[in-house]
Amino acid sequence: MNAFRFAGDMSHLVSVLVLLLKIYATKSCSGISLKTQELYALVFLTRYLDLFIYVVSVYNTLMKIVFIASSLAIVWCMRSHPLVRRTYDKDQDTFRHYTLIGGSLLLALFFHDKFTIREVLWAFSIFLEAVAILPQLILLQRSRNVDNLTSQYVLFLGAYRAFYILNWIYRFVTEDHYSAWISWIAGVVQTALYADFFYYYFISWKNNAKLQLPA
Numbered sequence: 001m002n003a004f005r006f007a008g009d010m011s012h013l014v015s016v017l018v019l020l021l022k023i024y025a026t027k028s029c030s031g032i033s034l035k036t037q038e039l040y041a042l043v044f045l046t047r048y049l050d051l052f053i054y055v056v057s058v059y060n061t062l063m064k065i066v067f068i069a070s071s072l073a074i075v076w077c078m079r080s081h082p083l084v085r086r087t088y089d090k091d092q093d094t095f096r097h098y099t100l101i102g103g104s105l106l107l108a109l110f111f112h113d114k115f116t117i118r119e120v121l122w123a124f125s126i127f128l129e130a131v132a133i134l135p136q137l138i139l140l141q142r143s144r145n146v147d148n149l150t151s152q153y154v155l156f157l158g159a160y161r162a163f164y165i166l167n168w169i170y171r172f173v174t175e176d177h178y179s180a181w182i183s184w185i186a187g188v189v190q191t192a193l194y195a196d197f198f199y200y201y202f203i204s205w206k207n208n209a210k211l212q213l214p215a
Contacts, residue, residue, distance in 0.1 A: 130187070
């Protein structure tokens with residue numbers, strides 16, 4: 001644990017809390033991609049298979065439980081909550097996310113630390129997380145006008161990964177024989193996907209205007 005990883009974890013946690021606030025306070029999921037949320041739920045379920053097998057720390061276990069529970073709760077709300085589900089932009093959220101699942105699984109079968117079910121699924125979750133934001137970003141581009149809570153959600157998600165890259169750099173410099181090349185490559189790809197959003201977010205903040213993404 002170091003300051004960069006802790007900042008990344010907190011950014012990730014804040015992104016989830018912002019999204020839950022939007023859904024529960026406004027009873028609306030407008031502008032939120034259900035497909036991205038389903039992908040994140042799959043990411044956490046496949047990554048944290050060791051939840052009750054290996055206990056690293058109370059902090060680590062609690063974070064795993066929070067991310068699994070919150071992702072499933074968000075998916076449930078968007079699919080089943082009588083008020084929230086009516087606001088889902090189904091006609092706009094048309095990205096074929098199963099192609100991301102298939103591509104990530106294929107990569108995991110070839111690139112992993114050990115050829116065991118748990119390690120392959122861990123690699124799968126890393127590759128899938130790198131691209132899980134794509135349906136959300138495309139939905140925002142189609143809707144163009146982005147409300148504040150949705151933009152804050154995406155911003156904190158991007159910040160989480162950026163802090164983790166700093167964490168990896170710090171560990172590479174300070175720890176002997178530290179290597180996590182699968183996470184490194186996937187993390188760089190994931191951060192790069194946010195570049196366009198970050199640019200327009202900065203422009204809107206600088207001009208004190210509502211965030212608008214190009215179609």
